[in-house]
C-alpha cells in the first residue's frame with residue numbers, strides 16, 4: 384500500500400510536520416510519499432491520504448482547500464485524515480483544537496476519518512513583515528511537538544494496518 388502525505392505551507396513548518404508523519408508511517412512499513420499539494424497531479428497510486436495546511440488568519444491555505452475540492456471524488460474512496468499547523472503556544476498539546484470552518488466542510492465532503500491541530504512555528508525565517516514583528520515582540524517560537532505528531536501518525540498507521548485488504552493492496 385502507498386500512502387500520500389500532502390501539505391500546503393508558506394514557510395516550511397507544515398512541511399516538517401508532514402515529513403515527520405511520513406517517516407513514522409514508513410517506519411511502520413507503509414510506503415509513504417510527502418509532497419506539497421501543488422506538486423500532485425495523480426492520486427491513483429495511493430490507498431490512503433493525509434492532508435494538512437498551515438493556518439493563517441484563521442484559515443487553511445487556499446491551495447490545500449483547492450486540492451481537496453479538485454480531488455474530492457478520489458479522496459472519498461480512500462481513508463483520509465486532515466491536520467493543521469498553527470497555534471504559537473502549547474494549547475494544541477493540551478486540548479483537541481477543532482478544525483476551522485473550511486476544514487470542517489472539506490472533512491465532510493471527503494468523509495475524512497479524523498483531524499488534528501498541531502502547534503506551529505514562527506521564527507526569523509518565516510516569510511512576511513507580520514511574522515518578523517511577531518518574533519520581535521516575543522510571540523514567535525517553534526511549538527511543534529514531534530512526539531505528539533509521531534503518536535498521531537502511529538494511530539493512522541495502526542488503523543491502516545488493521546483494515547482488511549488494505550495493507551496488502
Ligand SMILES: Cc1cc2nc3c(=O)[nH]c(=O)nc-3n(C[C@H](O)[C@H](O)[C@H](O)COP(=O)(O)O)c2cc1C
Pocket residue numbers: 391392393394395396397398437438439440441442468469470471502503504505509511513514517
Ligand atoms: C501573519 C500570521 C498569521 C497567523 N495566523 C494564525 C491563525 O490564525 N491561527 C493559528 O493557529 N496560527 C496562525 N499563525 C501561525 C502559523 O500558522 C504557524 O506559524 C504555522 O506553523 C506556519 O506554517 P508554515 O511555516 O508551514 O507556513 C499565523 C502566523 C502568521 C505569521
